[in-house]
Amino acid sequence: MSDVFMEQGLSDEEIFSQLDAMTADDIPNDGSAFAFVYDAGKEAKEVARRAFAKCMTGNGLDPTAYPSARRLENDVVAAALSHLRAPEGAVGTATAGGTESVVLSVKAARDYARKTRPEVTAPEMLVPETAHACFHKGAHYLGVKLVPVAVDPNTMRPSVEDMRAKINANTILLVASAPSYAHGVIDPIEEVGALALEHDLLFHVDACIGGWVLPFQRELGIEQPEFDFTVPGVTSISVDLHKYAFAPKGISVLAHRKPELRDAQYFTCAHWTGYSVINTTTLGSKSLASLAAAWAVLRHLGRAGYREIFGRMYEAKKQLVEGVEAIDGLHVVGNPAMGLIAVVADKDLFTLADRMTAKGWHLQPTYKFGSSPTHIHFGIDASNTHRVGALLADLREAAVDLPDPIEAPEPVVQMIEMMAQGAGGDLDAGMMMRELGIVDGKLPAEQAMIHRLLDAASPKAREALLVKFFGELFS
Numbered sequence: 307m308s309d310v311f312m313e314q315g316l317s318d319e320e321i322f323s324q325l326d327a328m329t330a331d332d333i334p335n336d337g338s339a340f341a342f343v344y345d346a347g348k349e350a351k352e353v354a355r356r357a358f359a360k361c362m363t364g365n366g367l368d369p370t371a372y373p374s375a376r377r378l379e380n381d382v383v384a385a386a387l388s389h390l391r392a393p394e395g396a397v398g399t400a401t402a403g404g405t406e407s408v409v410l411s412v413k414a415a416r417d418y419a420r421k422t423r424p425e426v427t428a429p430e431m432l433v434p435e436t437a438h439a440c441f442h443k444g445a446h447y448l449g450v451k452l453v454p455v456a457v458d459p460n461t462m463r464p465s466v467e468d469m470r471a472k473i474n475a476n477t478i479l480l481v482a483s484a485p486s487y488a489h490g491v492i493d494p495i496e497e498v499g500a501l502a503l504e505h506d507l508l509f510h511v512d513a514c515i516g517g518w519v520l521p522f523q524r525e526l527g528i529e530q531p532e533f534d535f536t537v538p539g540v541t542s543i544s545v546d547l548h549k550y551a552f553a554p555k556g557i558s559v560l561a562h563r564k565p566e567l568r569d570a571q572y573f574t575c576a577h578w579t580g581y582s583v584i585n586t587t588t589l590g591s592k593s594l595a596s597l598a599a600a601w602a603v604l605r606h607l608g609r610a611g612y613r614e615i616f617g618r619m620y621e622a623k624k625q626l627v628e629g630v631e632a633i634d635g636l637h638v639v640g641n642p643a644m645g646l647i648a649v650v651a652d653k654d655l656f657t658l659a660d661r662m663t664a665k666g667w668h669l670q671p672t673y674k675f676g677s678s679p680t681h682i683h684f685g686i687d688a689s690n691t692h693r694v695g696a697l698l699a700d701l702r703e704a705a706v707d708l709p710d711p712i713e714a715p716e717p718v719v720q721m722i723e724m725m726a727q728g729a730g731g732d733l734d735a736g737m738m739m740r741e742l743g744i745v746d747g748k749l750p751a752e753q754a755m756i757h758r759l760l761d762a763a764s765p766k767a768r769e770a771l772l773v774k775f776f777g778e779l780f781s
């Protein structure tokens with residue numbers, strides 16, 4: 307019998323003390339995390355919590371049975387459309403997150419092409435190397451070929467010329483980010499929009515992470531490239547509310563310039579014996595909790611609340627960028643438009659990361675890919691702006707006397723590559739994890755060796771290793 311599913315239920319007290327223990331090691335929201343955490347403070351969280359609980363049992367499957375599903379979604383989508391300066395007639399959908407918004411933008415493009423360009427039998431989309439992995443997921447799930455677009459190694463912006471050169475009779479969709487997750491860089495949206503118009507193609511702008519922030523930065527007089535529906539040629543935009551709108555996980559918006567595109571995003575099925583299905587997103591039954599929480603947080607903070615937070619975050623971004631550039635041997639990659647900062651080191655980066663972990667910081671070491679170097683990712687959030695000074699002081703100290711870059715042991719890298727190709731028999735993932743010091747699903751305090759191996763491995767091998775790793779975690 308399972309310890310969790312016992313004959314008799316437990317008291318609330320026991321249940322919640324167990325939950326406290328369960329969550330004790332999670333990343334705290336105390337400002338020590340420069341990744342993962344999106345937190346506008348206690349009051350906003352309390353408002354979200356109450357709205358979440360209130361609407362937890364509603365079902366977005368049927369907005370005629372749950373009118374609140376329709377009202378809440380229409381309100382939140384209208385807020386997003388006006389925030390993104392969408393034209394009259396634009397429409398949108400509340401989705402469960404950035405990945406779902408992006409995957410659905412690909413589905414909409416594919417099904418719209420099926421209808422309007424039936425001669426296209428092998429659809430392709432042009433996606434910058436720096437675009438989020440969820441475009442690869444959309445390509446994989448939906449049978450659309452992803453054609454990568456090269457990025458400039460200095461600016462980390464995609465080459466519009468490379469994109470132009472890769473357009474062919476099968477191209478259905480162009481993609482750009484505003485900004486990219488890794489480097490916080492806004493792609494040349496106006497140029498790609500012009501290209502889309504010239505070739506009569508759809509163009510999705512992934513503003514999942516920046517879409518709530520950038521319009522306020524513009525209001526604050528900060529200079530930045532345009533990215534929204536005022537740019538000719540942009541046909542859809544994704545924006546996550548569970549990132550910098552500070553709603554709990556499970557809410558994003560996918561906005562379309564034309565209703566015909568959203569029609570192509572929907573899925574319907576009357577070919578079975580149960581109720582006739584229309585799903586606006588990938589889920590069937592879906593909770594209204596996160597949608598209601600987002601609605602409530604928008605109401606709670608108001609435009610003034612967000613503007614204040616994003617002004618503070620922008621100042622913190624400047625402080626961090628200038629502070630890093632002033633440290634010997636550390637550099638910022640590209641020119642981040644907001645608080646998403648990639649930092650590289652002349653010396654051993656993963657030793658630096660371990661030293662920062664030992665000082666109590668939660669950062670995101672990131673591996674090299676294409677033109678993007680091995681780096682540490684720093685995300686500025688409402689919850690950590692007041693800690694940037696302390697972070698910089700520790701970075702300055704941690705950057706002293708770093709060893710030269712340390713190579714991963716070649717035989718181990720070769721073993722990983724062989725495993726990824728399915729050669730050399732089945733790797734004992736459990737043994738390998740114990741070797742690397744991973745115990746009970748927890749990474750060791752010093753992770754440099756693990757990162758070095760993954761950084762040295764090919765992307766394919768990294769993927770294979772991660773499957774093994776997660777198989778172990780969830781068994």
Ligand SMILES: *Cc1c(COP(=O)(O)O)cnc(C)c1O
Pocket residue numbers: 403404405406408438440483485486487512513514515546
């Ligand atoms: C976070 C992010 C996504 C994916 O969003 P999830 O909510 O994690 O599914 C897509 N694009 C960008 C630029 C992002 O930062």
